[in-house]
Amino acid sequence: xxxxxxxxxxVAQRRHRAIKILLAGGFGVGKTTxxxxxxEIRPLRTEEQLTETSAHVDSTAGVERKTTTxxxxxFGRITLREDLVLYLFGTPGQERFWFMWDELxxxxxxxxxxxxxxxxxxxxxxxxxxxxxxxxxxxxxxxxDGSRSYTIEDVRVALDLDPKLPIVLCDARSRxxxxxxxxxxxxxxxxxxxxxxxx
Amino acid sequence: xxxxxxxxxxxxxxxxxxxYALTRGRTRPSGAAFDLVATVTAxxxxxxxxxxxxxxxxxxxxxxQTPTTVVDIASDVDLPLGVVRIxxxxxxxLGLVTIQAPVSMRAQQVDxxxxxxxxxxxxxx
Numbered sequence: 001x002x003x004x005x006x007x008x009x010x011v012a013q014r015r016h017r018a019i020k021i022l023l024a025g026g027f028g029v030g031k032t033t034x035x036x037x038x039x040e041i042r043p044l045r046t047e048e049q050l051t052e053t054s055a056h057v058d059s060t061a062g063v064e065r066k067t068t069t070x071x072x073x074x075f076g077r078i079t080l081r082e083d084l085v086l087y088l089f090g091t092p093g094q095e096r097f098w099f100m101w102d103e104l105x106x107x108x109x110x111x112x113x114x115x116x117x118x119x120x121x122x123x124x125x126x127x128x129x130x131x132x133x134x135x136x137x138x139x140x141x142x143x144x145d146g147s148r149s150y151t152i153e154d155v156r157v158a159l160d161l162d163p164k165l166p167i168v169l170c171d172a173r174s175r176x177x178x179x180x181x182x183x184x185x186x187x188x189x190x191x192x193x194x195x196x197x198x199x
Numbered sequence: 200x201x202x203x204x205x206x207x208x209x210x211x212x213x214x215x216x217x218x219y220a221l222t223r224g225r226t227r228p229s230g231a232a233f234d235l236v237a238t239v240t241a242x243x244x245x246x247x248x249x250x251x252x253x254x255x256x257x258x259x260x261x262x263x264q265t266p267t268t269v270v271d272i273a274s275d276v277d278l279p280l281g282v283v284r285i286x287x288x289x290x291x292x293l294g295l296v297t298i299q300a301p302v303s304m305r306a307q308q309v310d311x312x313x314x315x316x317x318x319x320x321x322x323x324x
Contacts, residue, residue, distance in 0.1 A: 015238075015299070015302075016238045016240070016266035016267075016299075017238075017301070017302050017313065018236035018237075018238060018268045018301050018302075019236075019301070019302070019317065020234075020235070020236050020301065038324075042270075042271070042274040043274055043277075044270055044273055044274050044280060045273070045277065045278065045279040045280065046279060046280040046281070047279055047280070047281050070218070070279055075270060075274075077271070078321075078324070080316070080317060080320030080321070080324075081316075081320060083266075084313075084316060084317065084320060085268070086317065087235075087236050087268070087270065089235075103235065104235070106234060106235075107234050107236070107300075107301050109309070175324075179321055179322075179324055182321055183318060183321050183322065186314055186317050186318050186321065187318065189309060189314060190309075190311060190314050190315075190318075193309045193311055193314070194311075
């Protein structure tokens, strides 16, 4: 059936490959800035299923069926070749959007946890999340105006990260810097893929 | 329920048709689930009865003439992702599109050559 569909399309082209990369971190840490620096920003409308908490706030008490409300979000697209495209999804920082993480992280190649050294604790939930789901990730420290008060090793200790996990410094506003962050992630995924399979 | 002669085609007032009216009230796509970045490709097949297809189905189908992804289609047609998923599932049921899962990304199955291509591409940006 699938083969028939393929033939009907009559294309001898290579398979179109889409790669999903996640960008996590606390609210206002620069996720949108980084995506905008390196990719084409595209708008997306999706639905938020009202959770019990927000259902209470919106006082839909007594309404049996679940209600949804439309949420606007952006994603970034980097077309490396016509048939090789990277998609960057910023995972929403606010707690009420956690439901979207599972959908976004399914099949993701890897993730970047963007951190601000002044508010390091905000990236704990993201680190926990990716560790639990065995999604390869790196930590990128967004350094504003060179206001760097911690070393990479300080951060590694503070976040209790594996010595092999890359931590990179970046300026989310700079295209080259944002590119380097993605390159560091792909290199990390390659090194993870090279590790022998645990039996 | 507004009657048909209540016409106020004003962009600022928001969409005239509620999003899920396009799917006749259905909120779940039919058939197997597919990823946000699954690749959608039109098959060029013809259907005997295209009467069941709405203009939104046709717009989605046109966007899939060259392989594209679910999120790109949703962004282009400016409809909520959930609605686009239902429209795509309809088109798949009619054999008008194929929806291919993205390449496997589980750590040990990653295609290293593809990753090297990605690195090369990123460095060349």
